[in-house]
Amino acid sequence: MLPTNPRLTPNLELRPFKRRDLDSLLDAVGASLPTLNEWLPWAHMSYGRRDGLIFLRDSVTAWGEGRAYDFTIRSRDDPGPHLGNVSVWYTSRQSSVGEVGYWIRSDESGKGIATEATARTLEVGFDEMELHRIVLRIAVGNDASERVAQKLGFTREGLLRQELKVRGRWLDHTAWGLLEEEYRKKRSQYAEAGWVTSA
Numbered sequence: 001m002l003p004t005n006p007r008l009t010p011n012l013e014l015r016p017f018k019r020r021d022l023d024s025l026l027d028a029v030g031a032s033l034p035t036l037n038e039w040l041p042w043a044h045m046s047y048g049r050r051d052g053l054i055f056l057r058d059s060v061t062a063w064g065e066g067r068a069y070d071f072t073i074r075s076r077d078d079p080g081p082h083l084g085n086v087s088v089w090y091t092s093r094q095s096s097v098g099e100v101g102y103w104i105r106s107d108e109s110g111k112g113i114a115t116e117a118t119a120r121t122l123e124v125g126f127d128e129m130e131l132h133r134i135v136l137r138i139a140v141g142n143d144a145s146e147r148v149a150q151k152l153g154f155t156r157e158g159l160l161r162q163e164l165k166v167r168g169r170w171l172d173h174t175a176w177g178l179l180e181e182e183y184r185k186k187r188s189q190y191a192e193a194g195w196v197t198s199a
């Protein structure tokens with residue numbers, strides 16, 4: 001299990017969830033459901049307290065078991081609101097492969113938050129979890145998310161046909177990958193872009 005200290009970026013604080021994050025989580029989900037519902041299987045339009053509580057319970061358990069690391073994204077200047085989630089988890093421990101996922105509340109999107117939070121989460125994946133490769137799956141048509149992957153230097157590796165069912169429809173996804181050696185070369189560019197602090 002990784003330590004639970006906050007991971008900082010120039011503008012953001014990423015920290016593990018606590019059960020008392022329920023209200024701020026629900027506020028962010030509620031403000032974003034029309035967009036989240038378009039791409040993410042869990043984000044059904046009646047998402048409520050029970051769903052939030054189950055998520056928080058599972059998140060705390062997964063962290064404790066060292067399976068998956070979910071972070072609440074907060075602004076360093078105003079840490080009250082939950083700005084979104086970013087997560088990294090093992091897909092194969094044996095091969096040191098992991099996956100990242102993210103969402104940002106709709107009224108805070110377009111400000112670079114996903115890119116900055118994910119850049120820091122890649123650091124967790126490669127430096128702390130000692131992953132060799134991190135993947136990202138993006139529904140075809142989710143252009144904003146593809147842009148995040150591109151900015152971070154992921155390579156589009158292929159098409160996953162009917163990978164996830166969202167709102168009753170099977171959605172094709174593109175598969176993106178970033179290798180540890182690529183991340184090590186990119187890291188100085190992340191710092192120059194202001195997404196992570198200089199090493």
Ligand SMILES: CC(C)(COP(=O)(O)OP(=O)(O)OC[C@H]1O[C@@H](n2cnc3c(N)ncnc32)[C@H](O)[C@@H]1OP(=O)(O)O)[C@@H](O)C(=O)NCCC(=O)NCCS
Nearest residue numbers: 039102103104109110111112113114115138143144145147
């Ligand atoms: C996708 C998402 C995480 C992006 O978060 P964000 O904080 O707005 O991302 P950033 O600001 O770091 O970067 C977004 C980039 O996409 C671009 N973008 C936004 N909407 C776009 C669109 N419709 N088409 C193409 N590019 C778009 C932005 O201009 C920006 O690129 P730029 O920096 O080159 O200008 C957010 O919109 C979201 O939560 N969507 C719903 C859930 C989701 O799709 N999660 C990802 C699943 S793989």
